[in-house]
Amino acid sequence: MIRSSKAGEGKDRHGPRLNGAAMASPIDELESLRARLQDTGAEISGSLFQERHTEVFDQYFRRSVQESPQCHALFRRGISFGFLAVGGYGRRELCLHSDIDLVILFDKRIPQEASGIVTEILYPLWDLGLELGYGTRTVKDCMKLAAEDLEVLTSLMDARFLCGDSPLFLKLAEKLQRKVFRPRSRVLVEKLLADQDARTQKFGDASHRLEPDLKEGIGGLRDYHHMLWMAKALLGLRVPRDLEVLGALSSSEYDQLCKHLDVVWQIRRHLHRLSGRANDRLYFEYQDPIAQTLGYPERKGFPPVEQFLGRLHEAMAGIKALHRAFVEDHVTSPSKQSVPVHVRGLPPALSAGKRGLSFGSPEAIPADPPLLMEIFWWSARSGMTLSREALRLVGEFLHLVDHRFRTKPQVSDRFLEMLRAPYLHQALEKMLESGFL
Template identity: 40%
Template sequence: MAIGAEKNLHNIKCENAAETLRRERQKLYEDSLKEYTPVFLEKHSRLMDDYFIESFEKSKIGPVMAIGRNPFAIIALGGYGREEQCLFSDVDLLFLFEDRVPEHTEKLIKEVVYPLWDIGLEVGYATRSLKECINMGASDNQILTSLLDARFICGMSFLYSRLMEQVHKKILNKGSEKIIRGLVESNSLRHQRYGDSAYMLEPNIKEGQGGLRDYHTILWIARILSDIKKPRDLEYYGYLSHNDFNDLSECLSFIWHVRNRLHYLAGRKCDQLYFEYQPKLANELKFKLENGHKPVERFLGELHGRMEFLKQQLMMFLYEFGYDRKQPRRRKFFKHTKIDGLEVTKRGSLNFISSEKILTDPELLIKIFEESVNLRIPLSAEAKRLIKEFGYLIDDTFISSDSAIRSFEKILVAPPASFNVLTEMLNTGFLECFIPEIKGIVNRIQFDEYHIYPVDRHSLRTVRTIKNFGTGDDITGDWLCGNLYQELKNKKYYYGLPFCMI
């Protein structure tokens, strides 16, 4: 066979592999439309793996590059590396060489990557030597996090092992604290740019606060600290309780499902949930009209609840490991509680001494919030879990208890802290148990151009706005409101107004 004919035949084979991938991806998504499965992302990633493995095995350029003298490997990065490949997510690749990047590399890229571009996939790739990867990862956290997500696909596997070994030895072991601080700072800047998704009617489900990047931040920090391999290791290494991990998995599954559907509706990578897509998504996800709530309102309520949970998980994770501030917390100045049944943990958060104490004194469920206000420290993740678990103890006797009502009034009139205790009461389900009428507005969205926040968050924000009247944090800037507010003697009645309007 002539050389030109052989080359054309090889190009046809590569194109056929890409066309096969296109058909398999389409079939996978059509099947998921009938019945969505949480393993869609993994299956999609595996389809991509099959393409690269076949391309590597049938490559005409690979043998010319003398893989024996200068070994190379194809490695998945980013979401593809984590096996979170959504429908139109970027396919991020690393062509890793042991010594140097050879001159034939561009031909290899053309052979492997170009057919994917032809079928409409967005492929990002880097060609680097092992030494270049380590040097760049040490100076750029964005490159480092992509390496933390790295996963071997094909080629010489020992190169991948050596890469990960050197990442830990030459980068993480030498400056993990500084790296984590940098990640937290980047995370904070991202939140400022994209906003708090739990309070936005057009949330960015990837980059916004409460979006998928919050989960990735937890994952990256845990990988730096404990070298975890799989998400389930978050439970095995004690970062999350069993229940919290299951709730997190359920939360992520829903958000990924929404993201996939959003990609399909937009016909491209799209993570901003614009108004035009919301009714269509609600319909596709089979939300129905219920108790006067439109399908789109029920869908958005569900989504906001999931994203709020994700946001809270990251905030508590950072707090408990001392990464919630720019400077490390001085642990020796921790405060102590005098409430029998409560304790301040070594990480500086409030917890119950035991679950038995809650059973003998159910009012600890509200006292812990009151003490959180007094000491100005948040609840631990374990305390939040126990409040959810023992919410059934908040019965009519509890609600009508004079001491419980006094505790709630003290919480209402307390000055606003850096964290909002009322928000914590809402997130743990305590507030809707203590004030049952609130249940009807939890995560409720009113799909119109007037309401900016979910109704429950709007009510709590109203309380916070009233508290800030006449202070430097007064967003109204109304001097009359400030002056009148300062003259009030029984402010607690005004804090209760947003709840009376439910």
């Protein structure tokens, strides 16, 4: 990492004077705003913290470019350039110690003054001990690297204009969409699925781990990022809310996703604070302090840390389930979706296909509520999972699962029988995912 301890040597750190008083320089303002933001506790959500933290850096770059002599010189010479936030910074997901990833974009060539811009604007951030990842590139450079490298491609899919010449950014975005994203959409999806398999082997299922990786573990934030990238490639998604607008997720599923993400983001924020660095592995030593910070109460037989981990595992299981459902709906070949599968003895109110067990019709559930238990019993017995649509319907009819429902002999008997079934674990996992259990 390039670092300069003398970036501001010989220069006044204060900016212009207003009524005789020195205004804080961009870097001093950044330090002050970050310090105030770090002092906030559990009173602001994980998503709100990230938005505010991102805005602090946005403001720094915009002010710095506005006040930079090197940037003014380029503007006077008619040389177009732009600052782009990419990766997590582009997604507005800056956690406390996240890397700040940037592209300083030029049109056809990189002028000599580019190194001066780096010295003026980026060196002060390194002097604060911040982690920066940046590239000074032309439009052609970005196109070439995006076509060759998955990490570069996905970071540019998250690119967001900060300051400079916006038409230059739009030129890059249009070229990437036309020449890279669309033609290579299936290749991108295949690489993301391969990456998912590699993450499974390396990090495991975070929704069950005692020391989960909040970012790379299955059920972690990377599952969400994969959904966004695949939706951009296949559906033309522009902002996360489009997951609902484009029909990739239902309204209730999108709301669930936001709640699950906020749980993980909030915990990750406090993990960074306690670690004093970018750390996504929730080691035992951090779990009690975070549970206390987030206000989990003492309950007899149920310590705060267990409540805390239970909520985290629930959130990560939800993210994992929504990611898997998205892949099933939009990546799996449609020709395989409706192929029927024979399951001996399956009642007419249920059906089986390549996607799993389904209800014969939504109307059958309110007419016969014990079907909600029946489908899980058949899953535990046959080894077939519930289809995406079946899980949705279970969620929509959870209001039927009340005391009267649970005390029906037909329901309680099926549940006890299910506990002896060969595929019990799979059925219980789906019960948790759907909210039935």
